[in-house]
Amino acid sequence: MKEIVLPKPQVKGKTSLEEALFARRTVRSFAPTTLTMDELSQLLWATYGISDPRQGKRTAPSAGALFPLELYIAVGEGGVEGLHSGIYHYLHARHALEIVAKGDRRKEVAQASLWQMWMAEAPLMVIITAEYRRTTGKYRERGIRYVHMEVGHAGENLLLQSVALELGAGIVGAFYDDKVAAVLEIPPHHEPLLIIPVGHPR
Numbered sequence: 001m002k003e004i005v006l007p008k009p010q011v012k013g014k015t016s017l018e019e020a021l022f023a024r025r026t027v028r029s030f031a032p033t034t035l036t037m038d039e040l041s042q043l044l045w046a047t048y049g050i051s052d053p054r055q056g057k058r059t060a061p062s063a064g065a066l067f068p069l070e071l072y073i074a075v076g077e078g079g080v081e082g083l084h085s086g087i088y089h090y091l092h093a094r095h096a097l098e099i100v101a102k103g104d105r106r107k108e109v110a111q112a113s114l115w116q117m118w119m120a121e122a123p124l125m126v127i128i129t130a131e132y133r134r135t136t137g138k139y140r141e142r143g144i145r146y147v148h149m150e151v152g153h154a155g156e157n158l159l160l161q162s163v164a165l166e167l168g169a170g171i172v173g174a175f176y177d178d179k180v181a182a183v184l185e186i187p188p189h190h191e192p193l194l195i196i197p198v199g200h201p202r
């Protein structure tokens with residue numbers, strides 16, 4: 001399958017960490033402004049990208065360095081420059097995307113999220129999923145707790161990076177797991193845990 005290689009992420013920005021922490025708020029209204037590939041690249045890298053290629057370590061910590069999370073994005077029509085609408089899987093090792101399903105699925109994702117239709121305004125949704133067995137294989141029952149903590153780490157990375165890029169992000173935990181998984185056409189062992197709509201605040 002053809003991969004879409006993302007631009008190289010930046011490790012210097014214009015906003016301080018303190019400014020991003022101070023400004024972060026859940027955003028639930030978005031302008032229909034297209035995101036750039038640079039912005040998308042930065043958002044995905046900040047969430048769960050590789051920061052130490054030698055050791056394979058990421059921007060978020062992980063119990064036992066097992067990294068159970070997988071990121072998917074739902075791109076709306078005209079949502080990201082140079083990308084067709086659809087569902088894509090983030091390939092962290094190559095900082096690239098692979099297409100999973102075609103078409104603008106934002107409305108269906110919003111409907112599957114208890115009809116939170118404000119979500120469908122966002123040009124982009126980042127869906128954080130987990131493959132529990134990567135962590136429970138080593139830590140058993142306690143691994144479930146670790147996976148949930150790790151979604152929080154990655155999610156906050158994304159929220160803060162959004163602010164630092166002068167974007168806004170929402171956060172959605174209220175959705176029907178099976179319906180979201182079906183709309184996204186993701187494999188059954190990648191379980192959706194958090195949906196983060198991102199865009200320019202209206």
Ligand SMILES: Cc1cc2nc3c(=O)[nH]c(=O)nc-3n(C[C@H](O)[C@H](O)[C@H](O)COP(=O)(O)O)c2cc1C
Pocket residue numbers: 024025026027028116171172173174175
């Ligand atoms: C785990 C989690 C799940 C959430 N789910 C939703 C949701 O489904 N819909 C929504 O509108 N907000 C959701 N929120 C956002 C909270 O309502 C919001 O963070 C809270 O009101 C505090 O506001 P702030 O984020 O602007 O500081 C969620 C937040 C968290 C941490």
